[in-house]
Amino acid sequence: MLSKDFIVLPSAYLPPISYYYFLSKNEAAIIDIHENFIKRSIRNRAYLLGPNGHILLTVPKRKTMFRSMNKIEIFKISKWTRKHWKAITSCYNSSPYFKYYKDDFENIYSFKHNYLFELNKRLNDLILDILKIKCNCIYSADYVITQNKEMDFRQHKYLQKFNYSKVFKEHNNKNELSIIDLIFNLGPDSKKYLKSIYI
Template identity: 35%
Template sequence: MPTLLPVFYLPPISWFSVFLKEDNEIVFEQFETFPKQTFRNRTNIYGANGKLSLIIPIDHSGKRVINELQVSNRDKWRSLHWKSIKTAYQSSPYFDYYEDQLEEIFNFKENSLFQFNLHALKIIQKILKSEKEFTFTKEYIRKPEQLNYREHFSAKHKSPFEMPEYFQSFSEKYGFLEDLSIIDLICNKGPESMTYLKNVRPI
């Protein structure tokens, strides 16, 4: 089934359940106008004080089309995000195993948000041993024929997906936090991540 997906920064688990579904033919949207406060430039991880949002700062120079958008290099966000991820997951069962690959995500120096997200996705696919292929839109279509997920994943509201609980490093303090970044699943479930993703269902 042709499925239109936005390109996210270290996407939530629900996004990956759609992306990796066998009968979904994935088309990435590359001509949409950048919407604020979405997972296109943010990801949620499980920090020592609960849910922590990591947000990539955007260079607001006038360009708003997602594949033209540039990131701002103020605040050294790459090193800060990597430090936050390392601090959050260094005690998780599989962080040491994937640390070098995860760190490689932040060695990408181009300033394109779109290309940075794709670079991160390719590394996550390697970790998951996924060879899922995808194509890109050729223009922006307001009412596409494909199954449209462009506005389906909200950074503000409860996830519209049902997912089984799994062990998380700080769950004894704050309980299970659902639908965090794929990083959370990988660091806690390791090789079982792909099996887990198959059990994530829309509510």
């Protein structure tokens, strides 16, 4: 699949804030679900902010000979969904807007997804709806080849820090927080915040 005019992003789990900054600036984007899965990346990792600093969430995957993102299966035996939802609740229960969105997120965590990209897509669809971002996300039919490297964000380092949180302001971890940190703290003003920043 050849991309000329669209930004290209990886499928990501509870993606970082910058991910949605890029989506908010474009009318369409290609989500590459045929690239090789990259370990220790946003494809199955997200960072939350708790009272003691960053909390890493990792979706466990089954060991497999397949490397393509669309064939990565979630390891279902572990109780990861319960642990992740408990961590999210612990971090954001006191945030101003958590109560308005928690049911929608909890519904996704109560469903048993087979493939990682399916989980990521459901979360992405919900987040785009909450943020009212109109970007059309096209999921790739095969590996995406880009002619313009400036529009390819698959290898982007998500290390930005943003100052908006009213819950736990001080944190020194280099990794960028998940978009849900912004949503649960700013609610309907999250999109306005994305428009106000520059990366």
